[in-house]
Amino acid sequence: MGYRESCALCWAEFWDYETPKVVVVKNRTLGIIYRIIQLLIILYFAVYVFIIQKSYQERENAPESSVITKMKGIAMSNSSLGVKIWDVVEYVHPPEGRDIFSVTVRTITTPLQKLQYCPEDESVPGSRCTSDSDCLAGEMELLGNGVKTGRCVIYHDSIKTCEIYAWCPVENGLSIRDSVLKMVQNFTILIKNSIHFPRFGFTKGNIQKSRDPTYLRNCSFDEGTDLYCPIFPLSFIIEKAGATFDELSQTGGILGIIINWICDLDKAASECNPQYSFRRLDSISQGTTSSLGYNFRHAKYYMENGTEYRTLIKVFGIRIDIIVHGEAGKFDIVPTVINIAAALTSIGVGSFLCDWILLTFMNKNDVYSARKFEEVIKERIMLAVNEHGASEQELKAIQAENCKHC
Structure with missing residues (x-):
């Protein structure tokens, strides 16, 4: 079967519909894990989401x-x-x-x-002086109290500071x-x-x-x-x-x-x-x-x-x-419905996790995989089998390889 036929077959299978298949696995350990996960999810939504957080309510927090x-x-x-x-x-x-x-x-x-x-005041930075040259007339210190006059005068005892024009003392x-x-x-x-x-x-x-x-x-x-x-x-x-x-x-x-x-x-x-x-x-x-x-x-x-x-x-x-x-x-009905839908959807997490354990770590994972994933053979596949004389498994292997190049 050439590339064109394979690509046509891939395109046709793109429009296939997949539906879940229910497989009952008689495994007590896996069943306990599944029920515990479901119980934890139900408790989370019932206690925390609905009772503590009251997510069934419409809320306003800016009065x-x-x-x-x-x-x-x-x-x-x-x-x-x-x-x-x-x-x-x-x-x-x-x-x-x-x-x-x-x-x-x-x-x-x-x-x-x-x-x-x-x-x-002597505590003002830049206020102390020894002569008039240390005091620039018209200058104002950021932390000062007034405008310097250009004179150096006695503050008290032997301490001198620049004279200012300000609200004095x-x-x-x-x-x-x-x-x-x-x-x-x-x-x-x-x-x-x-x-x-x-x-x-x-x-x-x-x-x-x-x-x-x-x-x-x-x-x-x-x-x-x-x-x-x-x-x-x-x-x-x-x-x-x-x-x-x-x-x-x-x-x-x-x-x-x-x-x-x-x-x-x-x-x-x-x-x-x-x-x-x-x-x-x-x-x-x-x-x-x-x-x-x-x-x-x-x-x-x-x-x-x-x-x-x-x-x-x-x-x-x-x-x-x-x-x-x-x-x-x-x-309010809107947040109530949204949170109930979220709760029901989250319960599916248990199924996903248990499926992963089933198909990855269980001893008979190949058997479980064959039982869980089953394909209804389409007429187009049987027609290709009859035309090329190959088995169904061989045809699927060729098709998978050719689909990479489509």
Whole structure:
């Protein structure tokens, strides 16, 4: 049979239909392996996919959320500037009640600053000098406080620094340090949070409607008894975040309050409850000692005898970041059908693996192979046998070799 006939036969066999043949193998070991594989696949889909992952549900994990905060408490400090009363206006920044705000715990104050000439602080890189030639007029250091005048003046004792035009006196170690606001620990934070899952039209908040209008005035958060009283003492947040007030009062810090909503909407709305967790977010939580804590500066300006003055205040604070996550799920026929189909398809993996073991490692694999793969001889093959006088096996061998060249 020539190449043309062989190629025609190969092309014809390309359109053959293959159907599985059921062969029952009486082998207990192979049967046990097959049933164990099936059992494991069924358990995986039944327990993990459908019960734990709830893959029969349509899910939404990006809820719309709003957060409003209010802080309460009064503190007092005593320094060379005198006794000072701190209320919410003084120690909360910004005052709008947003999801990110800071609470003042310590300040460094430089009062009576005005624009004039004074020595640069010695801690500023490039500020020290021995003569006027070391100070370039008009130059500004990146970490400096003003513009150099070109003069080298005495800073203190025998130390000289470049003179600058700036808000003087500059902030340095001689600035007035207010005492730590230890009463801050007792301040309370009210966190009002509401979420909305637009796909399901579901909305809920972390404050329940109560018949008692004074409930929020007298409660404090407790996960077991007062889950819907989102009033947190600052000391409670610090403790749960794994920090201490003594440490935060020196360097400041950033604490995170994470509110997580996991809602199964196939159940009652009362089963959808907020879960709170607390952690420290600034650099110390990452194991580094560089740029520790949290601080910022602001100034208060005023006029006196026609001259503008300001009071510079460096604030060490505890910044609170409120982070809201959420995920909701509800039964839907589409993911249910898809996962059931995936489960039924995966059960076939057991048959594939057992077939491989049967045809590769069993003693009678040739016998099994002959029983499993059977070809219904087509009329075209018998016709070729009759025409060329070759046996069916010889014809198939020639055909296989010729098909390589087609």
